[in-house]
Amino acid sequence: MMHAQPNEMRRDYLLNRWVVIATKRKRRPTDFVKKAEKRKPDMCPLCPGNEHMTPPAVLVYLPSKGGVKKEKDLNGLRHKNWLVRCVPNLYPAFTPPQEKIRERIAEGFIAEKAVGHHEVLMESPRHDEHPGVARVSQLTHVINAYIDRTNELCRKKYVKYVSIFRNHRLEAGASLSHVHTQIITTPSFPRTVREELKASKDVWRKDEECAFCEILVKEKEGSRFIWENRDYIAFAPWASVHPFEFWIFPKEHQCCLLDLSKTQVKRLAEALRTCLGGLNSLLEDPPYNFGFHQVTSNACDYYHWHLEVYPKLAIWAGFEKSTGTFINVVSPEDAAENLRKAVSKEESRMLTV
């Protein structure tokens, strides 16, 4: 009887999260391509002209003398001709605190009110201008808007964490097809970030080094490296949970988006455009989610913000759901090799446009 060679189990850099890298059957990127029918809906509530269909904007960028003017919608007015626009979500998961709310009687289990904000940020007036195909100038506005919203929201007493994330395409949870990012604030640290924080704090206490800075030094040289510019580096993480997952880190030690300089904003726009453009061309516009991990207070010595990108190409089934251990059928080394080529092609294409 033949015995198969065992697969490798890998632990995340910091989290106690395990992945089985199950690459017995070599999978090519084309095995994952699923063409989705793309149609613009007859009526998009997020497209220009339909501003009255959403709540008043908490932030709009308007073109102004070659620059940008920042406004809010006030007194029933809805600004038109915006570059980016951010509104409260009509169906929020988290809501601002209110005075008169009756306390629910506890049942002996732990509960906390879902106090916070839930916003939708329209990334472009163009319905389809997602980061994989966007103009870098437009992505610069998007990142500046992330920074402005983070800055306003993180000052509120009941906000502990500002989560900025994107669901691309219906299969990844986007219920509206207009390009948008969501922002949710939570009153406590969500589990993944709390665990990253705790682990990186332990490393820092021991070695006085940032755990993430150490990871970057290693991944820059290795077989999981994908792309870099002066300020950012992209690589497939050692224990990737998702096929073709990659992370983008600032090279400079920074704990949140509020630390970015003007040129760093522009270079992050380039990083998003190049890396997501490479993903887009490699897997023919796959569904994906991305999320920033950032901490806005008290952890700046040892926390290092980053963006995690999770292509949605596999389905979590019984084993993953019941155990919290994952099976990934594409090794991060293979993913990185394919992404590296696709991203560098994307980069030369961008330069010749």
Ligand SMILES: [Zn+2]
């Ligand atoms: Zn639209």
Ligand SMILES: [Zn+2]
């Ligand atoms: Zn660092």
Ligand SMILES: [Zn+2]
């Ligand atoms: Zn993270």
